[in-house]
Amino acid sequence: METNYIVNEDCLTFMRTLPDKCIDLILTDPPYPDYYAEKYNYNPEPILYLDKFKCKQFVFWTAKEDFLLDYSAIHIWDKKTGCGSEYERIFERNGDKNYKMFRYYFINSTVAAQMTKDVYYNHPSQKPFKLIENIILNNTKKGDVIFDPFMGTGTTCYVAQELGRKYIGCELDKDYFEIAEKRLGFVKQRLF
Ligand SMILES: C[S@@+](CC[C@H](N)C(=O)[O-])C[C@H]1O[C@@H](n2cnc3c(N)ncnc32)[C@H](O)[C@@H]1O
Numbered sequence: 238m239e240t241n242y243i244v245n246e247d248c249l250t251f252m253r254t255l256p257d258k259c260i261d262l263i264l265t266d267p268p269y270p271d272y273y274a275e276k277y278n279y280n281p282e283p284i285l286y287l288d289k290f291k292c293k294q295f296v297f298w299t300a301k302e303d304f305l306l307d308y309s310a311i312h313i314w315d316k317k318t319g320c321g322s323e324y325e326r327i328f329e330r331n332g333d334k335n336y337k338m339f340r341y342y343f344i345n346s347t348v349a350a351q352m353t354k355d356v357y358y359n360h361p362s363q364k365p366f367k368l369i370e371n372i373i374l375n376n377t378k379k380g381d382v383i384f385d386p387f388m389g390t391g392t393t394c395y396v397a398q399e400l401g402r403k404y405i406g407c408e409l410d411k412d413y414f415e416i417a418e419k420r421l422g423f424v425k426q427r428l429f
Pocket residue numbers: 246247248249266267268277278279283360362363364386387388389390391392393407408409410413
C-alpha cells in the first residue's frame with residue numbers, strides 16, 4: 238500500500254477508500270463540538286466512522302463534552318500552563334476493553350507537554366511535538382503506518398516521519414494542508 242502521503246480532502250470520503258488492515262495506529266485531533274466548532278467544520282460523522290477501523294486509536298477530545306465512541310482508556314494531556322483546568326483528554330481505543338460506562342474514572346496516564354522549542358505554524362490547535370512523540374513511541378515500532386484524518390498542520394505525520402514511521406494524513410482546509418506539505422518536505426522552501 239502507498240504510504241507517506243497527505244491529501245487535501247474531506248476525510249470521510251477519503252477513509253471510505255482506505256483499507257482498514259493497512260493502518261497500525263490512528264492518532265488524531267478532530268474538531269470538538271464546543272471549541273472552534275465552526276472554524277474547524279465540526280461534524281460527528283467522520284469521527285463516528287473511526288469505528289470501522291480495528292487498529293489501535295488515540296483521539297484527542299475536549300474535557301467538556303462526552304466522547305462519541307467506545308473507548309478503553311483516557312489519557313490526560315496536562316498543558317502545564319499553571320492553570321488547573323488547562324487539560325484535554327486523549328481517548329485510547331484498543332479493542333480489548335470497553336470502559337465507556339465508567340467514563341471520567343479511568344485516567345491511565347498523564348502527558349505533560351508545552352509548545353516549548355516547537356515552530357508554531359499559526360494553527361490555534363497545533364499539538365506539541367513531545368506530546369505526539371510520546372504516544373507514537375509507546376504504541377508503534379519503526380515502519381508502522383500511522384494515519385491522521387484531521388491532521389491540521391501535519392504534526393502527527395511530521396513526528397511519524399522524524400521517528401521512522403510511515404504516515405498518511407488528511408486535511409480539509411487548503412491553507413493548513415499547504416503548511417503540512419512544507420513541514421513534511423513536499424514543497425521546497427524558497428531561499429531567496
Ligand atoms: C484540531 S485541528 C488539528 C490540528 C493538528 N493536530 C495540528 O497539530 O496542527 C482539526 C483539523 O481538522 C480539519 N478538518 C475538519 N473537518 C475535516 C474533514 N472532514 N476532513 C479533513 N479535515 C478536517 C480542520 O480544518 C482542522 O485543521
